[in-house]
Amino acid sequence: MKILIADDDPQIVRALRITLTAKGYDVVTAADGARAIAAAIDHQPDLFLLDLGMPQLNGIEVIEGIRGWSQAPILVVSGRAGAADKVEALDAGADDYITKPFAVQELLARIRALTRRVPQDISAPIVHLGEVTIDLSAHSVVRVSADATSHIRLTPTEWQMIELLIRNPGKLVTRKTLLTSIWGTEHAEDTGYLRLYVSQLRKKLEADPSHPVHIITEPGMGYRLDGMLT
Template identity: 65%
Template sequence: MKVLIADDDAQMLRAVRITLAARGYDVITAADGKAALDAAIASHPDLVVLDLGMPGLTGIEVIEALRGWTQVPILVVSGRSESWDKVEALDAGADDYVTKPFSADELLARIRALTRRSPAASDEPIVTFGDVTVDLAAHLVTRGGSAVRLTPTEWRLLEVLLRNHDRLVTRETLLTEVWGPQYTTDTGYLRLYVAQLRKKLEAEPSAPRHILTEAGMGYRFSSAAVT
């Protein structure tokens, strides 16, 4: 199993690397947030262990960037013990949180618990369809080489569809993930934003070939042109 460890504390980074390597893990290390994100894109780890207070990009920013294109388990290890720090990290997309100092046994147990979950499908940070390229890690969309501006809601909707490539995503799931559980009956919002995405990304918005409607159920994204 490949584990990415990101921490600007060199002593902590070395200790965790030695602990995991001794248990047979393939360990990749990064000393700041940008290096962590670059390493994740290049190596596709099975688990990410990261600190919150890193230079370059903070741990929260790294989590948010990762969640733009991957569901890899993320374990935060931080000296911040306040409840709001934990809530912020978990809300950003972290799966678990361990407060420093911690024992090697606790860290290993948390890692085992996370890796018992079903592994995510292979994740690619760049998705292309038609003349559109979406960089999920950088939150950039281009069409025919020109930048396309998406609103935060449009981006979140596109992100959920791309993450579920070729799978039906129900209306209820999209409404919950994009707007929240209190909006599961507001299908008008969904139709409006799907129409806006199609105008920006489809060659023929009235006859979409990539952002597809599953009548009575929801939507499906396909990178292959559907005729």
């Protein structure tokens, strides 16, 4: 079980990392909201422990970014004890909320309760886009045609984008979700980024990039991936 701890307090992070590692969890850490999003995409944690008052992106923005493509449980660990803060976090997509200071045994109990809800079959889907097969677990893209097999190289940003689409098969992924998850909230309106990378992905993955049948544009809203998931 992999847990991502996102908190800008190094003492809290160190204490949680030691405690959770001793309990057998695989721990990944991030010191701010932007790094939390990046670590979430790179490491695909099974559960998130998030502070609300982080720099770069705050906890609510991180929750909203994660919920654009992942249903992994989110436990907010925050010094904010107000009801309004709890409601805002839960409405944004958090699953539970615990306030600092907290008892370690209570935190562990809440983690156990949340991990019982983790689906066992969503960690590494494989998607087929015509002749192209994308394997998230192997981090590979292969095109198999009648007379040749070729490996396709995706850049790190292209991987982030296609993974967000793969984890929402057939569903609209909004431009804001893509921009915020990959580049941060400061680029939430920079749709030029999306057009550039979508164009590059179509050239690599579509049989006819000028007439895409897999990476579909939803005008004015975002993008949708049509393919066969296994």
